[in-house]
Amino acid sequence: MEFLRLMMERAVAFWRNRRFFKFRSTNDNHNRNSTDEKDPKPKEFAEEEIHAYLKSHPEYIESYIMDEVELELLERWMIRRTQKAKKLNYANRKTSLSRWKFCVHADKRQMLEQLTQQLQMKPTKTHVLFELSSCISNAVNADGFRLYLVEEGTDILTVVMDSESFDDEGDPRIMKIVDDASIASYVASTREPVRFSRGDCDCRFPNGITDKDTQHILCQAVVYPDGSLVAVLECWRRRNGPKFHEEDEEIGYSYLVWGGIALHYMSIYINLNKQKKLNDFLLAVVKSIFQDMVSMDMLVIKIMNYAQRLVNADRASLFLIDSKTNELYATIFDVGFDDEIQNKMNSPRGAKETTEKLKSDEIRFPVGTGIAGLCALSGEIFNIVDAYSDTRFNRNIDQITGYKTDTILCMPIFIRGSLIGVVEMVNKRVGFFTKEDEEAFETFAIYCGLALHHAKLYDKIRRSEKKYRVALEVLSYHNACSETELEKIEKMGIPATLTKLADYSFSPFDVDEYQKVTHVIFMFKDMFSFNRFDQKSLIRFVLTVKKNYRRVPYHNWSHGFSVSNSMYAIIKNSKTVFRPNECLALFIGSLCHDLDHRGKSNKFMLDSASPIAAIYSTSTMEHHHFNQTVTILQQEGHNILGKLSSTEYKQILSLIKHCILATDLALFFPNKAKLCNLVDEEKFSWSILEHRLMVNAMAMTAADLSASAKPWEVQAETVKGIFEEFYDQGDAEREAGRVPMPMMDRNQPDQQASSQLGFLNGICIPCYSLLNRLIPETKPMLKQCQENLIRWQGIENDMKKKKESTE
Structure with missing residues (x-):
């Protein structure tokens, strides 16, 4: 021991x-x-x-x-150990952050905080270096410092910043090196720190200290973590100051290590910031190009204008490839640098005027002619610093226009590997086009290619749209209501009062086809503020909806009217439960929810490879019903939502789609399960949009199945139509070689009662029970459905007895 x-x-x-x-x-x-x-x-x-x-x-x-x-003593040991290794092999040294994990000096933390602040205020290498030098100068109690900057990637000193020299804006002044800098040059080449005092004899520095006010110097290299030189820092003390000691060198070294790391990340930050600015610019370009794509000519002007701004060019031209003739052509070229053009292009009227003004006779020339032609031929970038000294340049255009071309940047535009055009920038406004301009412009060219490609597609779509509109006009002539029908409804007049319409027991069989139209208009006017809607548009809309219901046994105009009437009763009796826009969407959705129904189920449409099923793989017919609704709204004189704001229009159209799709019984079961859980756990809230949408869907199901909640006579009459439609589908399935379900087989009429029992027990009763918990005013629907269930149960029992007696 x-x-x-x-x-x-x-x-x-x-x-x-x-x-x-x-x-x-x-x-x-x-x-x-x-x-x-x-x-x-x-x-x-x-x-x-x-x-x-x-x-x-x-x-x-x-x-x-x-x-x-003590920790500070440990820190000094670590610094000395690192310096020893540095002197052995400095050139190959790479500073490791782990070597400094024990550094806990308070001044070092303060330095990093100052560097962080400087990085946020003025994120340039010069300012951060100056801030770092100030920190070190203060830490070693120097009277001042000189910071020598080096040429990028070399050890050559270029300029110097002095701690006592500032410009008018308070920034450090950068000056050329005029005094002897032998000590700084030595440190730059060797990376070794130097402590030197006036009068010291050192053959490396024969001139000694030339500055008459400086007595002592501490000179150290500022390096990146990979060992490359950034600058040389020279701290000095006056004649009355003490010498710099090894501890000062250690303090400066520790700061410089962290400073080098900070500068490294700062350079990364600057590059990222440049990239962010370029990305922001490109994003603005993409938004502008793709947002208002009206015509190819307007797109070309926008591309040229943005390209000029990107590389600060004075003129721009865009030539497109004519693959049939192997020529470059342009109708708009030589667009000048003008902010007024950009401002005008932001408005439709200004854009049209600018396009007409800039358009000229089409220019065409073979691929391979001139700079643009050679660019198209080779697919390479051309960056020409002096156009007149380049033999490839064609001077004829300058002679004609009187405009002198000095510098050119020409770049090909590709889409999917195929050349589609060439953009030519002429005369950089300051200096000449740089490598950075080439890289930025190359990225921009990708978006140009996409925009031009989509513009061509857009033109094709526009032509197709014109053909579609012609077809729609022909179709509308046959499929929309006639003026005679409109006049007939206007003569009939809209009833002033219809109190029974709000009863859940109202029978759709009590009114004829055209009375149903007037009753729908009455319900619409009764629920909604009619100054927001045009009455003639409403009459046309309802008449055309009536006309677009096919004459099938069940999913016909009578069913559409009945469902809209049931929704009217739910809304009127529950009063403040639904919001105005929800009420509008629920009513229109109910009225239109089975438009153009073919009397066949979604499964049948899929099994029979219907074209509609090829478009919509889920909720096939429901999607079709919604699209038919939109088609009617788009017909002239039919848009009952035309007076609404754009925002309100989109919101209501979205709600209508939600309501119509909710009539797909495949969606009923998951919706019911979610709602039941919310109600059982007392988590349901009318203030939550998602909960309200689920109730809207449940109300749509309740209205769609409302025949089961009508008085027995209405229920029985409706079921006849349902089964007739079922049997038609069964016949079609049998013809296609498929075996129909028993309830769709007209050879098994005894299946009607049992299928209705399953339908009421499995879907209708759960639906009305849940709706009753959410909207108590709907209780009559549940009660009537339960009574009908008892009647069907009785019929089922009678059939069983009859079957048993015959056996």
């Missing part, structure tokens, strides 16, 4: 004084004798023995250091 104690004491003495075991080699007998007198016991051990023991027992050193040595 005595041996261990002595070893630990000597180890601490070594790191603190850097004289470990120098008593064996020193010529200072006095110090040696003094040490021996105070502690003679180290003589008993050989240096090799101590080294060997410490190497084999490192845990003892660690234990002592962790308990006894």
Whole structure:
């Protein structure tokens, strides 16, 4: 243990004084004798023995250091150890952040905070370097500093910044190097720190310190983590100041390591910031190009205008490829740099006027002619600094226009690997086109290609749309209501009062086809503020809806009217439950929910490979019903929502779609399960949009199935139509070689009662029970459905008895 104690004491003495075991080699007998007198016991051990023991027992050193040595002393040891390694092989050194994880100096943290602030205010390398130099100068108590900047990628000093020289805006002044900078040059080439005082004799610096006010200098290199030089910092003290010591060098070094790391990340930040600005510009370009794509000519003007702004060019031209003739052509070219053009292009009228003004006779020339032609031929970028010294340049255009071309940047535009055009930028407004311009323009060219490609597609679509409109006009002539029908409804007049319409028991069989139209208009006017709607448009809309219901046994105009009437009753009786826009969507959705129904189920449409099923793989017929609704609204004189704002129109149309799709019974079951859970767990809230949408869907199902909640006579009459339609589908399935379901087989009429029992028990009763919990005013629907269930149960029982008696 005595041996261990002595070893630990000597180890601490070594790191603190850097004289470990120098008593064996020193010529200072006095110090040696003094040490021996105070502690003679180290003589008993050989240096090799101590080294060997410490190497084999490192845990003892660690234990002592962790308990006894201060953190700042540990930090200095780490710096000295790193400097020693640096001197051995500085050129290959790469600073590791892990070497500085023990650095806890308060000034260092303050320096990093200052650098962070500087990075946010003025994120340039020059300003951050100046801020770093100020930190180090203060940390080593210097009177000032000089910061030498180097040429990128070299060790050559270019300019200098002085801590005492600033411009009018308060920024550090950058000056050319005029005084001797031999010390800074030496540090730049060797990366080794130098401490020098006036009067020191050093053959490396024959001129010494030339500045008459400077007495002492501490000069150090500022490097990136990979070892590349950024700058050289020279801190100085005046004649009355003390010399710089090794501790000052250590402090400066530790700051510079962190400063190099900060500068490294700052350069990354600057590059990212440049990229972000380019991305923001390109995003603005894409939005502008694709948002208002009206014509090819307008698109070409926008592309040229944005291209000019991107590379700061004075003129721009865009030539497209005619693949049939292998020529380049343009109707708009040589567009000047003009902010007024850009402003005009932002309005439809201004855009049209600008396009007409800039359009000229079409220019055509073969691929391979001139700079643009050669660019198209080779598919390469052409960056010409002096056009007149390039033999490929055609001077004829300049002679005709009187405009002198100096610099050119010409780039091909590709889409899916095929050349579609060439953009030519002429005369950089300041200097000449750089590599950075080429890279930015190359990225921009990708979006140009996409825009031009889609513009061509857009033109094709527009032509197709014209054909579609012609077909729609022909179809509308046969499929829309006639003026005679409109006049007939106007003569009939809209009833002033119809109190029974709000009863859940109202029978659709009590009114004829045209009375149903007047009743729908009455319900519409009764629920909604009619100054927001045009009455003639409403009459046309309802008449055309009536006309677009096919004459099938069940999903016909009578069914559409009945469902809209049931929704009217739900809305009127529940009063404030639904919001105005929801009421409008629910009513229109109910009225139109089975438009153009073919009397066949979704499954039948899929199995029979119907064209509609090819368009919509889920909720096939429901999607078709919604599209038919939109088609009617788009017909001239039919848009009952025309007076609404754009936002309100979109909202209501979205709600109508939600309501119509909700009539697909495949969606009923998951919707019911979610609602039941919410109600059972007391989590349902009318203020939550998602909950309201689920109730809207449940109300649509309730209205769609309302025949089951009508008085028995209405229910029985409706079921006749339902089964007739079922049997028609069964017949079609049998003709196609498929076996129909029993309830769709007209040869099994005894299945009617049992199928109705399953339908009422499995769908109708659960639907009305849940709706009753949410909207208590709908209880009559549940009650009537339960009564009908009892009647069907009775019929089923009678049939069973009859069957048993015959057997």
